[in-house]
Amino acid sequence: AKARHFKWEVEYMYGAPDCLEHVVMGINGQFPGPTIKARAGDTLVIHLTNKLHTEGVVIHWHGIRQLGTPWADGTASISQCAINPGETFVYRFKVDKAGTYFYHGHYGMQRSAGLYGLLIVDVEEGKKEPFQYDGEFNLLLSDWWHKGVHEQEVDLSANPMRWIGEPQSLLLNGRGQYNCSLAAHNSKGSGLPACKFRGNERCAPNILHVMPNKTYRLRVASTTALASLNLAIGKHKLLMVEADGNYLEPFWVNDFDIYSGETYSVLFHTDQQPTDNYWISVGVRGRKPATPQALAILHYQSTTASKLPTIAPPQTPLWNDYSHSKSFSKKIRARLLGSQNPPPITNHRRIFLLNTQNRIDGYTKWAINNVSLTLPPTPYLGSIKHGFSNAFDQKSPPDSFVNTYDITRPPSNPNSTYGNGVYMLKFNTTIDVILQNANALNANVSEIHPWHLHGHDFWVLGYGEGKFTKKDENKFNLKNPPLRNTVVIFPYGWTALRFMADNPGVWAFHCHIEPHLHMGMGVVFAEGVHLVGKIPDEALSCGLTGKMLRSKTHN
Numbered sequence: 312a313k314a315r316h317f318k319w320e321v322e323y324m325y326g327a328p329d330c331l332e333h334v335v336m337g338i339n340g341q342f343p344g345p346t347i348k349a350r351a352g353d354t355l356v357i358h359l360t361n362k363l364h365t366e367g368v369v370i371h372w373h374g375i376r377q378l379g380t381p382w383a384d385g386t387a388s389i390s391q392c393a394i395n396p397g398e399t400f401v402y403r404f405k406v407d408k409a410g411t412y413f414y415h416g417h418y419g420m421q422r423s424a425g426l427y428g429l430l431i432v433d434v435e436e437g438k439k440e441p442f443q444y445d446g447e448f449n450l451l452l453s454d455w456w457h458k459g460v461h462e463q464e465v466d467l468s469a470n471p472m473r474w475i476g477e478p479q480s481l482l483l484n485g486r487g488q489y490n491c492s493l494a495a496h497n498s499k500g501s502g503l504p505a506c507k508f509r510g511n512e513r514c515a516p517n518i519l520h521v522m523p524n525k526t527y528r529l530r531v532a533s534t535t536a537l538a539s540l541n542l543a544i545g546k547h548k549l550l551m552v553e554a555d556g557n558y559l560e561p562f563w564v565n566d567f568d569i570y571s572g573e574t575y576s577v578l579f580h581t582d583q584q585p586t587d588n589y590w591i592s593v594g595v596r597g598r599k600p601a602t603p604q605a606l607a608i609l610h611y612q613s614t615t616a617s618k619l620p621t622i623a624p625p626q627t628p629l630w631n632d633y634s635h636s637k638s639f640s641k642k643i644r645a646r647l648l649g650s651q652n653p654p655p656i657t658n659h660r661r662i663f664l665l666n667t668q669n670r671i672d673g674y675t676k677w678a679i680n681n682v683s684l685t686l687p688p689t690p691y692l693g694s695i696k697h698g699f700s701n702a703f704d705q706k707s708p709p710d711s712f713v714n715t716y717d718i719t720r721p722p723s724n725p726n727s728t729y730g731n732g733v734y735m736l737k738f739n740t741t742i743d744v745i746l747q748n749a750n751a752l753n754a755n756v757s758e759i760h761p762w763h764l765h766g767h768d769f770w771v772l773g774y775g776e777g778k779f780t781k782k783d784e785n786k787f788n789l790k791n792p793p794l795r796n797t798v799v800i801f802p803y804g805w806t807a808l809r810f811m812a813d814n815p816g817v818w819a820f821h822c823h824i825e826p827h828l829h830m831g832m833g834v835v836f837a838e839g840v841h842l843v844g845k846i847p848d849e850a851l852s853c854g855l856t857g858k859m860l861r862s863k864t865h866n
């Protein structure tokens with residue numbers, strides 16, 4: 312194991328993610344940010360300098376549990392103070408588990424602005440993956456709007472709320488094509504003219520160069536702001552082997568859904584006609600699409616890369632074909648080897664979280680058990696550790712909602728309240744969460760929400776339709792449920808998960824859809840904060856903890 316050092320500068324710069332020039336957030340002049348490659352057990356040391364001039368910044372290492380380093384989780388107002396313009400914060404943490412991860416901004420809507428990149432952790436030197444492959448590729452999926460994020464943020468916060476709408480483009484490794492179609496020659500009806508690329512453009516398509524009759528690993532991560540996606544490779548079947556840094560009981564699919572915050576590894580064999588090339592296509596699921604598919608080329612090296620595939624790109628399943636999505640989700644099982652164990656068979660506490668769209672004084676919000684999250688000026692980690700009881704609501708948010716609540720209809724009383732209370736979890740206890748979906752403000756609308764937990768992996772015990780009832784427990788998978796850090800709730804359904812509150816710190820748990828989090832769709836968990844070691848002063852430099860640091864009595 313070794314320490315890997317990085318010096319990063321975050322700045323706004325010009326890019327052309329989908330061929331149209333636009334301001335993007337870059338790291339060291341790159342968009343997306345640099346791909347970090349490490350080995351399990353390594354320590355990453357990232358010196359992050361904020362070159363934004365007028366706003367703070369933080370970076371969250373998505374999927375890394377931050378065992379013993381909760382101040383390095385990179386969540387503004389939760390684990391640290393935002394880094395001020397011109398200042399540098401050092402993220403130092405261990406990547407303890409091999410897998411496919413990514414990193415992204417976690418302040419305001421900076422992820423939507425393009426602050427993201429991949430974090431790939433290989434197995435330790437000398438160790439082997441439980442599957443074999445001859446080469447590997449990475450695809451980082453994102454969605455892109457032509458309206459800047461600051462305007463998007465003001466739109467969402469306005470009264471009445473102005474919804475951001477569907478993305479203009481989908482990006483693969485930061486590249487998409489707006490106003491032209493790569494596959495114009497073989498897909499009828501898109502109506503867009505054919506793209507003309509020489510290959511050196513900033514938005515030129517991704518080409519994956521493969522040899523015939525080999526096995527490749529494709530790592531896929533989704534950092535979309537909104538879109539749920541589906542990926543397929545023309546003519547090639549995909550073997551699902553890893554999700555969110557945990558091994559899966561392998562299973563074959565023709566295509567798979569991936570929600571924001573999730574990662575997967577798939578294997579595929581290059582066993583098709585080697586004189587052709589093939590499309591990799593990514594399209595929108597779960598919301599009525601208004602965005603063309605993103606395409607990349609799988610190039611067999613026995614032919615030329617500039618030869619466009621003769622077979623049309625795989626069609627994304629219909630956006631509202633939820634049975635396709637559910638059948639995929641329910642096939643996901645843990646591969647029980649190494650560190651992956653089945654869950655404890657009982658829980659100490661069960662928290663029900665009702666997801667509703669609400670209103671507060673005319674503003675449109677999302678609320679959890681009728682509380683819409685607003686973050687406090689003093690980050691929780693420091694305020695809890697140092698006992699500032701006036702830093703946030705001391706009353707715990709509710710563990711459940713009224714059992715007469717009708718999830719099939721818009722809320723009968725849509726009025727909600729703001730809150731910033733914390734679920735205090737008893738250290739080393741087993742926590743169940745039942746995420747309960749419901750109808751939004753408009754009749755007959757219930758949307759997908761991918762929930763992401765910081766600081767932990769959780770077991771996904773099951774999914775169901777309608778309102779969760781006690782007897783649904785009988786259907787829980789306690790044998791080999793997958794370990795994940797992100798899981799979806801389907802429209803009008805519930806999802807059950809279980810985790811051990813065994814990582815001292817304060818951890819966000821929230822919908823990974825950027826505008827939904829912005830509108831309050833999240834909660835905060837804390838456990839064992841008294842066991843947290845010395846928090847670096849740089850993480851405490853704002854709010855009440857900042858005042859504490861400036862006072863002489865501090866030691």
Ligand SMILES: O=C1O[C@H]([C@@H](O)CO)C(O)=C1O
Binds near residue numbers: 758827
């Ligand atoms: O939060 C959201 O707001 C809109 C819609 O519900 C109101 O315009 C939408 O689709 C969301 O996901």
